[in-house]
Amino acid sequence: MAAKRAITRQSLPDAIASDLRERILSGDLAEGETIRQEALAEDYDVSRMPVREALKQLDAEGLVQLTNNRGARVTRHSLSEIGEIFDLRSLLETDLFRRAIPQMTQSDFARCEQLLEQMEASYDANDVSRWGALNYQYHSALYAAANRSLTNELLHRVSLQSDRYIRMHLSVMQQREPARKEHRELLRLARDGQVEQACALLSAHIGRTKDQLLALVAAKRASEEAIGR
Amino acid sequence: MAAKRAITRQSLPDAIASDLRERILSGDLAEGETIRQEALAEDYDVSRMPVREALKQLDAEGLVQLTNNRGARVTRHSLSEIGEIFDLRSLLETDLFRRAIPQMTQSDFARCEQLLEQMEASYDANDVSRWGALNYQYHSALYAAANRSLTNELLHRVSLQSDRYIRMHLSVMQQREPARKEHRELLRLARDGQVEQACALLSAHIGRTKDQLLALVAAKRASEEAIGR
DNA sequence: CATTTGCATTTTGGATACAAATATCCGCCC
DNA sequence: GGGCGGATATTTGTATCCAAAATGCAAATG
Numbered sequence: 001m002a003a004k005r006a007i008t009r010q011s012l013p014d015a016i017a018s019d020l021r022e023r024i025l026s027g028d029l030a031e032g033e034t035i036r037q038e039a040l041a042e043d044y045d046v047s048r049m050p051v052r053e054a055l056k057q058l059d060a061e062g063l064v065q066l067t068n069n070r071g072a073r074v075t076r077h078s079l080s081e082i083g084e085i086f087d088l089r090s091l092l093e094t095d096l097f098r099r100a101i102p103q104m105t106q107s108d109f110a111r112c113e114q115l116l117e118q119m120e121a122s123y124d125a126n127d128v129s130r131w132g133a134l135n136y137q138y139h140s141a142l143y144a145a146a147n148r149s150l151t152n153e154l155l156h157r158v159s160l161q162s163d164r165y166i167r168m169h170l171s172v173m174q175q176r177e178p179a180r181k182e183h184r185e186l187l188r189l190a191r192d193g194q195v196e197q198a199c200a201l202l203s204a205h206i207g208r209t210k211d212q213l214l215a216l217v218a219a220k221r222a223s224e225e226a227i228g229r
Numbered sequence: 230m231a232a233k234r235a236i237t238r239q240s241l242p243d244a245i246a247s248d249l250r251e252r253i254l255s256g257d258l259a260e261g262e263t264i265r266q267e268a269l270a271e272d273y274d275v276s277r278m279p280v281r282e283a284l285k286q287l288d289a290e291g292l293v294q295l296t297n298n299r300g301a302r303v304t305r306h307s308l309s310e311i312g313e314i315f316d317l318r319s320l321l322e323t324d325l326f327r328r329a330i331p332q333m334t335q336s337d338f339a340r341c342e343q344l345l346e347q348m349e350a351s352y353d354a355n356d357v358s359r360w361g362a363l364n365y366q367y368h369s370a371l372y373a374a375a376n377r378s379l380t381n382e383l384l385h386r387v388s389l390q391s392d393r394y395i396r397m398h399l400s401v402m403q404q405r406e407p408a409r410k411e412h413r414e415l416l417r418l419a420r421d422g423q424v425e426q427a428c429a430l431l432s433a434h435i436g437r438t439k440d441q442l443l444a445l446v447a448a449k450r451a452s453e454e455a456i457g458r
Numbered sequence: 459c460a461t462t463t464g465c466a467t468t469t470t471g472g473a474t475a476c477a478a479a480t481a482t483c484c485g486c487c488c
Numbered sequence: 489g490g491g492c493g494g495a496t497a498t499t500t501g502t503a504t505c506c507a508a509a510a511t512g513c514a515a516a517t518g
Contacts, residue, residue, distance in 0.1 A: 011501075012501080037469080046502080047504075048503090053285055060286060069471075091320060092320070095320050157383075265498095276472060277500085278473070297479090298499075299479095
């Protein structure tokens with residue numbers, strides 16, 4: 001069997017969870033879709049047990065919803081929940097950024113710079129999945145100096161959710177140039193130690209993404225609704 | 230249709246997870262302690278499988294740490310991490326409170342009032358476990374009007390962690406009267422719609438708890454250290 | 459003809475059994 | 489005498505099997 005790809009260092013449930021996560025984030029598994037354990041087990045050529053643990057993990061991450069004897073569904077967020085996700089990102093990220101800026105060193109700046117370039121490259125190449133990962137890494141690098149592992153972990157969870165919707169619509173988002181500029185500007189303000197301006201820009205950046213995305217998701221759902229009936 | 234009389238008896242893993250959670254929060258399972266699946270399975274008179282799922286869930290909640298073939302350990306936070314936990318609470322709770330206050334209705338206030346009384350009663354009765362639950366419920370009730378389920382969920386996770394340390398030291402905390410007053414004051418400010426003052430007080434309240442607790446935990450660890458060597 | 463009840467199928471939940479991985483301990487070599 | 493390596497024992501991870509729960513369908517009854 002191919003696809004087995006000895007990730008042997010990672011436990012089987014974790015490997016499966018990673019793959020499922022990617023499938024959900026990429027939209028391969030759609031919102032609301034029910035997941036049958038047995039089918040997955042067959043797909044991955046393992047028994048249902050590791051699949052169950054993987055699902056449990058994703059449930060904890062909020063990507064799927066596990067009901068008692070009724071299996072797993074890919075979570076579907078309401079528009080207001082999607083908005084909330086971005087508000088949470090804004091809240092957590094500005095807090096991190098505010099703490100990080102005074103602690104940032106040259107190597108932090110260098111790493112951010114590097115990620116920024118990779119991110120722009122992946123964007124130009126239309127590699128959505130890679131862009132999503134890099135976008136998270138870039139934001140993460142901005143906050144690394146804050147040295148706040150728990151907050152970062154929380155942010156990671158939240159970002160997983162927002163990534164789903166960003167990636168779903170990245171191709172049609174008109175934010176190309178503005179976002180690119182904003183990302184650079186964030187770094188510049190951080191270098192200059194302009195804490196409050198930097199946080200304000202970050203907040204605006206996330207807020208703008210939120211507004212754009214909400215409009216796109218709303219439109220998409222409206223059209224799906226229209227087809228559905 | 231009358232709201233579906235929730236017969237939803239919780240699944241075995243959930244039940245086990247609840248009990249384990251309580252044991253960890255109450256300090257019955259100490260920090261750093263290793264947990265053996267088989268021992269637990271025997272305790273609860275079930276197979277190891279539901280135990281595994283329960284542990285996985287607690288791992289996701291951050292109460293235990295699961296290493297590959299080396300089993301589970303009760304997580305032990307550094308002092309700075311404990312501080313971070315309280316900072317997170319402060320961040321999330323002020324955000325919720327700020328959003329909630331303008332939306333609060335008479336029934337919200339009434340519910341808060343009621344919980345406040347129960348909380349004080351349980352405190353007087355030295356019922357630490359009950360106090361912990363009520364304290365969370367009270368804070369939760371203050372934020373219910375914000376209608377932010379995801380933020381609440383995140384807060385719940387974070388609060389689980391802080392509860393551990395609060396309950397560990399509640400008996401020796403000298404915050405009895407000040408805290409009681411602050412809790413009442415929070416409600417009064419909310420009633421009066423004094424958003425910023427209320428949030429400032431909330432932040433100060435959590436900050437004070439943090440400082441007190443950090444001192445107590447530091448002292449406890451120092452003495453344990455001294456005995457240990 | 460509609461509604462309800464019972465049966466069958468499907469799907470998840472849990473237990474036992476077996477395999478893999480890790481830690482421990484003893485003997486051996488340096 | 490101390491450190492290293494291998495065998496054993498303990499513990500975790502995975503698979504298969506059986507039981508219980510839910511859904512859908514069909515038949516019977518009003």
